[in-house]
Amino acid sequence: MKIYVVFTGGTIGSNTDDGNNIIDVREGHMDMFLSEYRKKYNDYTEFATSCPYMILSENISSANLLSLISEINAIIDKGDAEGIIISHGTDTLSYSAAILSYVFSACRLPIVLVSANYIISDPRSNGLVNFRYAVRFIKEQHNAGVFVSYKNTYDTPAIHAGARIIRHQEFSDDITSANDTWYGKYIDDSYVANSLFLPYADKKSMFNNTDCIKLYPPAKKLIRIISYPEMIYPVLTPETMAVLHESYHSGTIAVNDEFIRFAESAKKYNIPIYLTGLSDEENIYASVDMYLKHGIIALPMRTGISQYCKLWLSVCNDLDILSVMKASFAGEFVN
Numbered sequence: 001m002k003i004y005v006v007f008t009g010g011t012i013g014s015n016t017d018d019g020n021n022i023i024d025v026r027e028g029h030m031d032m033f034l035s036e037y038r039k040k041y042n043d044y045t046e047f048a049t050s051c052p053y054m055i056l057s058e059n060i061s062s063a064n065l066l067s068l069i070s071e072i073n074a075i076i077d078k079g080d081a082e083g084i085i086i087s088h089g090t091d092t093l094s095y096s097a098a099i100l101s102y103v104f105s106a107c108r109l110p111i112v113l114v115s116a117n118y119i120i121s122d123p124r125s126n127g128l129v130n131f132r133y134a135v136r137f138i139k140e141q142h143n144a145g146v147f148v149s150y151k152n153t154y155d156t157p158a159i160h161a162g163a164r165i166i167r168h169q170e171f172s173d174d175i176t177s178a179n180d181t182w183y184g185k186y187i188d189d190s191y192v193a194n195s196l197f198l199p200y201a202d203k204k205s206m207f208n209n210t211d212c213i214k215l216y217p218p219a220k221k222l223i224r225i226i227s228y229p230e231m232i233y234p235v236l237t238p239e240t241m242a243v244l245h246e247s248y249h250s251g252t253i254a255v256n257d258e259f260i261r262f263a264e265s266a267k268k269y270n271i272p273i274y275l276t277g278l279s280d281e282e283n284i285y286a287s288v289d290m291y292l293k294h295g296i297i298a299l300p301m302r303t304g305i306s307q308y309c310k311l312w313l314s315v316c317n318d319l320d321i322l323s324v325m326k327a328s329f330a331g332e333f334v335n
Contacts, residue, residue: 001082002046003138004075005034008068009054010089012116012127023119025054033087036120037128045135050075057089057096057115062215062316065099069213072100076109083110083138085131090115090173093148097162098309098330101146103213105163105330106205110138111146113162117153117173126151133157133186140191145330147183150175157186161197163306163332178303178334197331206313206329214316221315224308227253233262236269241315243273245296246304251278255290263294272297274311274325276304299325301334 007013009025013033016023030049038044052067068086075081088096093115104111112134116127134149137159146162152174164177177183184193207213220239225231226246231254236243243266247253253275266273278288278298292298299307307325310332314324 001080002048003135004048004050004081004084005030006068006071006075006084006086007033007049007051007054008057008064008086008088010057010087010091010093010115011119012087012089012114012130013054014056014119015121016119025056027054029054033120033127033131037131040128041132043132043135045139055089057092060089060092060096062217065096066213066215068096069100069103069215072104072111076107081109083112085134085138086111086113087131088113088115090117090168090175093175094165094167094303094305095309097146097148097160097165098303098306099215099313101162101306101330101332102206102310102313104146104205107146108144110142110144111162112137112159113146113148115150129157133159136186136191137184142184142191142193148175152176158182159184161331163330164303164334165305166303167305178301181334204329206310206319206324207317211317213313215313216316218312218315222308222311226304229254231258233258236262236265236271238269240269240271242311242321243271244304244308244311245273245275247275247277249277250285251275251298252285252287253291255287255294259291260294263291263296267295272322272325274299274307276302276307297325302332303334306330306332 007030013025013029014023015026052071053064097113114130114134116125118125120127129151130149148160151157160177161183166178181197182194221241223243227248273296275296275298314321
């Protein structure tokens with residue numbers, strides 16, 4: 001058995017040219033990375049490598065994600081993988097982790113994404129550390145499914161469930177799970193499971209093994225909205241299949257004339273509006289009561305990024321959107 005390492009670029013796969021400070025992906029990085037890892041940790045695990053594409057992750061596209069899914073399926077089909085590590089940029093790590101979580105949530109292998117805050121040649125980089133604990137997590141057989149291995153500044157290495165990563169704070173490369181529900185951490189070099197993370201009750205997949213996953217730019221079919229003061233809503237058309245509306249942290253949005261116009265337009269075209277950010281607390285604000293009366297479908301406690309990816313997959317693969325959004329996959333429910 002071996003661990004397959006899929007290189008896709010990002011800071012963890014980048015370097016700078018001599019004489020300037022421009023960071024970009026570099027050819028031939030795989031051998032250098034594994035050489036530096038073995039040198040640092042004296043670990044001679046058998047790795048098999050591949051590289052379906054090399055990009056900075058802010059440039060990731062649906063075509064890249066399909067290529068990555070295809071690469072993972074090919075590795076699984078070989079039958080000799082102990083696990084899979086994917087090197088990825090931090091900017092869109094949470095999106096790729098969520099997409100892969102829904103596609104491979106019933107997978108019997110651990111699939112672990114790793115990234116880096118600085119290029120590997122920079123002594124501040126956590127890239128090799130993140131890789132090290134991805135290897136540990138796979139070898140120690142803690143669970144199958146899709147995870148992220150990452151050490152935040154001033155913290156111990158953590159393992160996150162792929163469908164629970166939240167948006168980065170501005171100017172920070174730290175990775176955080178919603179409500180601090182990380183899956184496990186390596187404390188004093190020993191793995192400690194998070195007692196707040198309830199055991200997976202949804203080890204099933206949105207797709208069958210024989211399904212050909214489709215993914216393309218959703219264009220007007222899927223609209224994602226983030227709340228801000230004096231916001232102007234987009235114009236809906238019959239092409240739109242669903243709207244994802246992210247609330248403020250308290251689960252609220254402004255219920256004003258602009259919102260009411262938008263909600264009535266959605267009702268006219270029979271377009272569901274799903275809202276993320278509302279907690280399961282007993283008391284709610286008046287504005288929450290008002291938007292629920294206008295037909296907004298408040299989702300259980302799940303991240304906005306994961307639900308965008310879930311809708312994206314649903315739209316592209318002609319799934320029953322309402323049924324999919326009600327169901328639970330990939331440990332997405334935040335405790």
